[in-house]
Amino acid sequence: MDLNLSKEIVSALSEQFAEGFIKTVVNEVRTRRHRIFFDSFIEMIGKSNKQNSISQILNEISSSSELKEFFYERYREVSLSKTNDIGPLLIAILTARIFMSGRKYANSNEEKLFIAAETLTHKELVDAFNYFKNFIDNEEIYENGEKAQSAHFEVITVDIENSDRAGRGTELPENLADHLGSWSTKLHNIGLIKQTKRQFINSGFTSYKDDSSKVNARLTIDLTLQIEVVELFCEIFEISRQHEQSES
Structure with a gap:
């Protein structure tokens, strides 16, 4: 087999592989993480909020610029998390706790916990616990x-x-x-x-x-x-x- 490929062929094959990789692996991982985050968040606030419906709560979030910014930062952390499951789940639970307490911002210790959930591996989080x-x-x-x-x-x-x-x-x-x-x-x-x-x-x-x-x-x-x-x-x-x- 001839391994002396031209730059044009290498570039074309690389682009083809990258496109397929992004469509399958990257999107699959991203979707799984975001589903864990949003599903867990909605489940948590649903258990604790008996007075308001889920749609009312989500509308409240969508209509507040502070809450939208807060949730975007959590979304970014989920996307960059070192783990596919436990990190996004921890971020979702902590986000729900903050929201249910009536706050639009995390305190300094909560911000540090968000960073930990984003940057620690699965084993590191378990060992710390x-x-x-x-x-x-x-x-x-x-x-x-x-x-x-x-x-x-x-x-x-x-x-x-x-x-x-x-x-x-x-x-x-x-x-x-x-x-x-x-x-x-x-x-x-x-x-x-x-x-x-x-x-x-x-x-x-x-x-x-x-x-x-x-x-x-x-x-x-x-x-x-x-x-x-x-x-x-x-x-x-x-x-x-x-x-x-x-x-x-």
Whole structure:
């Protein structure tokens, strides 16, 4: 078979393949995501709004420039979501919650959750939920954090003995993602969780003949979770799981 195709043939074949790919794969994925989003949104508001009909609610959205802009942003997030199902579903549930509360805008934490639903993969979203769920199930940590509306606890502790690296400004050899998964780095970058580093250096040190000195140090990564974010994330995720089970 002759693989030395002319540029014209390559261009024609490429255009033909791209056209077919867009018609089948891209449109199929896009349609599925948007159906999940709109179907789930309408289902959620239908369950909670007994006074108004669905058509009245949709007319209210269509007649408000603020709501139309709000829904367009959610539509964009669904289109760009890393997942075909759980991301659009989480966006739909959170959108319905905001709308049913009578608001036309998301607060800062809700905006961050929208970004998380758009940018995290299916596995990352599931891993984040499992971690947050374990946190809530830990009564001691959760109850203490609930009073202050945030929980601050150690995630990683690394001991470095006789090291010339254990000085001011030393970076931890590990990072959050190595221990918790890539979801933690993404949520940290979004601003949903906070990561801080602390260093404790022992008062004693060891001197060597070359006039160098080595110290012992304990390096720690702390993780701070906002209770509001954890509870909202878990509540939305639980609803999405129930929705998926009812659909299957």
